[in-house]
Amino acid sequence: MSSLARSTSARTEAGAPASVPGAAPSAPAVRRRSLRRRRRWVGLAFAALPLGIYGLVVLVPLVQSIQYSFYQWDGVSTPSWVGVQNYVTFLTDPVLRSTFSHVLVLIGFFALLPIALGLLSAALLTRGQQHGMAIYRWIFFLPQVMTTVVIALVFKRIYAPDGPLNQALRAVGLGSLARTWLGDFTWALPALGLIGTWVTFGFCMVLFISGTSAIAPELYEAARVDGAGPVREFFAITLPGLRGQLAIALTLTITAALRTFDLVWITTHGGPGTSTLTPAVALYKAAFQNPQVGLAAAIGVVMAVLCLAVALVITRVSERD
Amino acid sequence: MRISKTERTVNYVVLTVMAVIVLFPIGTFVAAALSPDRSGKPVGVGSFRWDNFSTAWTQAGFSRAMTVSLIIAVSVVIGQVVLALLGGYAFGVLGVAGEKVLFPVVLLGMMISMEAIIVPLYYQFRTLGMTNSLPGIILINLGMGVPFGIFWMRAAFRALPRATFESAELDGAGPLQMLRYLATPMVRPAIYTLILLSFMWTWNDYFLSLVFLHGANQTATVALGVFQGKYVTQINLMAAGGLIVAAPVLILYVIFQRKFISGMLAGAIKE
Numbered sequence: 001m002s003s004l005a006r007s008t009s010a011r012t013e014a015g016a017p018a019s020v021p022g023a024a025p026s027a028p029a030v031r032r033r034s035l036r037r038r039r040r041w042v043g044l045a046f047a048a049l050p051l052g053i054y055g056l057v058v059l060v061p062l063v064q065s066i067q068y069s070f071y072q073w074d075g076v077s078t079p080s081w082v083g084v085q086n087y088v089t090f091l092t093d094p095v096l097r098s099t100f101s102h103v104l105v106l107i108g109f110f111a112l113l114p115i116a117l118g119l120l121s122a123a124l125l126t127r128g129q130q131h132g133m134a135i136y137r138w139i140f141f142l143p144q145v146m147t148t149v150v151i152a153l154v155f156k157r158i159y160a161p162d163g164p165l166n167q168a169l170r171a172v173g174l175g176s177l178a179r180t181w182l183g184d185f186t187w188a189l190p191a192l193g194l195i196g197t198w199v200t201f202g203f204c205m206v207l208f209i210s211g212t213s214a215i216a217p218e219l220y221e222a223a224r225v226d227g228a229g230p231v232r233e234f235f236a237i238t239l240p241g242l243r244g245q246l247a248i249a250l251t252l253t254i255t256a257a258l259r260t261f262d263l264v265w266i267t268t269h270g271g272p273g274t275s276t277l278t279p280a281v282a283l284y285k286a287a288f289q290n291p292q293v294g295l296a297a298a299i300g301v302v303m304a305v306l307c308l309a310v311a312l313v314i315t316r317v318s319e320r321d
Numbered sequence: 322m323r324i325s326k327t328e329r330t331v332n333y334v335v336l337t338v339m340a341v342i343v344l345f346p347i348g349t350f351v352a353a354a355l356s357p358d359r360s361g362k363p364v365g366v367g368s369f370r371w372d373n374f375s376t377a378w379t380q381a382g383f384s385r386a387m388t389v390s391l392i393i394a395v396s397v398v399i400g401q402v403v404l405a406l407l408g409g410y411a412f413g414v415l416g417v418a419g420e421k422v423l424f425p426v427v428l429l430g431m432m433i434s435m436e437a438i439i440v441p442l443y444y445q446f447r448t449l450g451m452t453n454s455l456p457g458i459i460l461i462n463l464g465m466g467v468p469f470g471i472f473w474m475r476a477a478f479r480a481l482p483r484a485t486f487e488s489a490e491l492d493g494a495g496p497l498q499m500l501r502y503l504a505t506p507m508v509r510p511a512i513y514t515l516i517l518l519s520f521m522w523t524w525n526d527y528f529l530s531l532v533f534l535h536g537a538n539q540t541a542t543v544a545l546g547v548f549q550g551k552y553v554t555q556i557n558l559m560a561a562g563g564l565i566v567a568a569p570v571l572i573l574y575v576i577f578q579r580k581f582i583s584g585m586l587a588g589a590i591k592e
Contacts, residue, residue, distance in 0.1 A: 042496050043415030050408035050467045051423065057442070057464025058430050064441035075444065117339075124335050138578050139340045142347065144585060145574045147525035149542045150563040153549055154350045157556055162360060164349050202343055203585075210586065248589050259434055262527045266546055280436055280528075287440050288532065297440045304437030311432050 109193025118204030140202025247318035361556035409474025430468030477511035
């Protein structure tokens with residue numbers, strides 16, 4: 001039992017007589033309260049192991065990341081202080097800066113497109129309970145449980161020079177459009193983005209469908225009595241009712257786009273050239289292949305700040321009236 | 322709500338089109354895995370080449386890699402459940418001294434991306450000689466999993482009626498006894514979901530394993546990445562290897578689909 005807990009309970013006892021006599025807490029109430037206080041220290045003891053491991057593995061490196069990001073270090077020799085130079089490099093180097101525009105393209109495919117598809121399907125499906133929804137839900141969640149490595153291989157084959165996509169194009173007489181999708185400077189990034197669309201749209205659909213089922217049916221009844229058509233109904237009832245789910249979907253998909261690594265690393269390594277380079281791939285290369293450890297740490301810090309900012313801004317906006 | 326027959330039909334058409342879009346790429350992948358043709362051209366049932374799986378298994382060295390993945394995943398699952406029970410019980414039932422600061426710090430961990438910590442983590446572990454070691458990567462997975470674990474089990478414990486604990490306390494049960502014999506059995510469904518999610522996340526990890534483990538300690542996902550790089554021209558073997566690596570989680574998903582889906586939906590709402 002720590003002395004801090006003992007001293008606070010002593011203070012309560014000393015303070016008690018000063019209050020109005022009639023309102024003085026009864027003896028069992030005092031005992032219960034001090035019991036609760038003691039329990040909080042037992043609670044801290046219980047939480048010590050998980051908190052300790054969390055601190056060691058997450059919090060300490062988090063602080064060190066910030067520290068590393070102000071140094072230039074090749075991973076071997078003595079690090080030297082360079083101030084904010086690594087951040088400046090990340091934001092001004094043309095190749096590194098291009099990763100931001102790649103992320104913007106990916107956000108379109110990972111976030112906006114799946115969310116639009118999810119909303120469309122939710123709007124169509126609100127107007128009645130479907131039988132067999134469980135099977136569809138199972139299928140839509142399938143990409144969520146598959147490891148990204150396998151998903152990357154699935155699409156590497158789809159996009160291959162003689163893969164199903166090009167075969168289909170040739171079969172319908174559009175053979176001139178056939179190309180090595182993942183080796184094409186213009187098309188590699190959108191091709192990767194579409195993989196993200198494929199992975200997330202089912203999740204968004206299920207999220208929005210379960211969200212609309214929580215909207216009170218009376219709202220829809222009332223709208224119909226007022227003569228609202230499906231479009232008005234969607235904008236007046238479904239969309240506002242899904243605000244919470246929208247915030248979740250946006251946060252998850254935007255941060256996923258920002259953090260894309262596995263998919264790119266397995267399929268293109270950031271190429272051709274640097275046309276599919278993402279911040280996470282740039283970080284990996286800087287940290288472990290051609291060590292510029294300080295720069296890698298700076299990229300990590302910027303990514304973390306952006307993820308946090310995305311989460312906070314979206315939550316704030318969605319909770320505002 | 323009553324809806325017309327046409328509307329119902331339209332709904333099914335939409336759902337089915339979406340489902341086909343999801344299933345088609347996976348279907349061609351499975352067909353490729355069974356094809357005798359190197360380019361993975363689909364063939365009829367009669368000419369399926371089942372030994373693609375055993376060929377891929379030996380050539381990719383999956384015996385070793387799958388064992389490594391399994392050891393890591395099982396250790397992480399066990400460790401994470403214990404840590405989540407301790408932390409969740411502390412924050413959800415006992416209360417924690419300083420929780421006004423500590424709990425937000427824990428929640429922050431769910432929003433910290435791996436990229437923000439991986440660089441110092443690697444170089445510190447290298448100094449300690451803990452890179453390329455299974456205990457090292459298990460420890461990292463455990464630490465990264467603490468925030469969700471505490472969040473998840475805390476919610477489960479808080480949903481229990483408080484009176485249960487109060488009467489047990491009056492009967493003289495200590496906090497550890499209450500956790501073991503009273504609280505844990507009552508939150509069993511939440512524990513099962515945590516086990517499934519934690520197994521899936523650990524098994525499917527690529528980034529962490531790629532950074533920390535090499536050579537004989539490669540996990541199945543990393544070994545698959547290496548394998549596909551070496552066998553670019555043998556699509557059928559590459560696909561077979563992919564299905565082998567995806568299989569454990571897929572099998573669990575088939576058996577425990579409801580727990581997976583409800584867990585992932587609830588887990589997403591954490592933020």
